[in-house]
Amino acid sequence: MAFNSRFPGMQRKWISFLPTAFAVALVDQVGKLHATTTLEIGTRQSLVADVLSLAHLPVTGDAFGVMHGSTQGVQLAGFALLSIVTTIVIGFFYRGLGPREFGSAGGLGAVLGGVLSHSIDRIRVGASVDYLHVGAAAGDMLPDFNLADLAIVLGVVTLIVELLATEMAARASERPRR
Numbered sequence: 001m002a003f004n005s006r007f008p009g010m011q012r013k014w015i016s017f018l019p020t021a022f023a024v025a026l027v028d029q030v031g032k033l034h035a036t037t038t039l040e041i042g043t044r045q046s047l048v049a050d051v052l053s054l055a056h057l058p059v060t061g062d063a064f065g066v067m068h069g070s071t072q073g074v075q076l077a078g079f080a081l082l083s084i085v086t087t088i089v090i091g092f093f094y095r096g097l098g099p100r101e102f103g104s105a106g107g108l109g110a111v112l113g114g115v116l117s118h119s120i121d122r123i124r125v126g127a128s129v130d131y132l133h134v135g136a137a138a139g140d141m142l143p144d145f146n147l148a149d150l151a152i153v154l155g156v157v158t159l160i161v162e163l164l165a166t167e168m169a170a171r172a173s174e175r176p177r178r
Helices: 014-038 070-098 102-123 147-174
Strands: 042-050 054-058 128-134
Touching: 014 054, 014 070, 014 102, 014 128, 070 102, 102 128, 102 147, 128 147
Parallel strands: none
Antiparallel strands: 042 054, 054 128
16 A cells, blocks of 8 residues: 555645755754854854854743743743644644645645744753844844744745735636636
């Protein structure tokens, strides 16, 4: 029995979903490991002139300060719950995709990879590590970030673009031809 017949709905979309999730988590973890082993906390080192810098900035808080002031245990539990719920929601949306919806599957994979990498950070060191900075190494105009952050944002943007393109195509096919 072939793989595809044992797992209906996974004919092709997994090709962009699983490798993307794995690659994002792996490359992000390698980047974080490199930054934490080569730089002191709070420092930046220029990689490409005044365009891109390597940084080592632990982030113990969360997005939008939701758990600001909570103990590390409460934050870890909150992040674990959020990661589990997010993974379930991603799985739900993934199952609803058609077998050839590569773009949406890749977008979901990027989000999943980012979530998994952040989860690994919280378990491993109790914080996420931002290791990329756009602009001069001494500049603070733009926020520091990591590949997981970037993958989550790009994954969501991909999903929005795919949704809008699909909706526009459906509406165009419903219009009467003149």
